[in-house]
Amino acid sequence: MRLRRELVVVVVLLVIIGALVRTSAGRFVLPLVAVGVVASLGYLLFKTPAYSRTTFGPRRRILESTSSDTNATCVECGAPATTIRRYVREWVVLGVPVVLLDDGRNPVCDDHLD
Structure with missing residues (x-):
């Protein structure tokens, strides 16, 4: 949309x-x-590229950060989350994200970090 x-x-x-x-x-x-x-x-x-300079088209990446939200629970098991994984799907031109196509976040605990 x-x-x-x-x-x-x-x-x-x-x-x-x-x-x-x-x-x-x-x-x-x-x-x-x-x-x-x-x-x-x-x-x-x-600008510092998020992808290699030859990247063009739709791409997906995952950004991880520590959870500061005390009410966040793991999406796998319901335990308190220690990490927030934010995923983004973007349209990339010359390694620079130009259009955000989709994004979201998934809180996970230490056991499900993979």
Whole structure:
């Protein structure tokens, strides 16, 4: 559902840019948009990548952290959780996550860490 919403935003932006091309304001706005796109790509390329620089497409990763929630229980056995596993599915371009496709969290105890 998030992907559909972002696709609609991209299409609307392209329609607005297409309308600007036909006006005299497009001479000033389109170069600014181009500079903004180049600056954004430059920022993404110099940011520390979550994946290798050649990665492109949907990817999944798991992030682990210690549990600070005293009420969290293990999803496997119901014991008090010591670790929170957060999983994310992302669309990746040049090693940098661009779109979050899905995410969630699973609290687990020491016995079920694998």
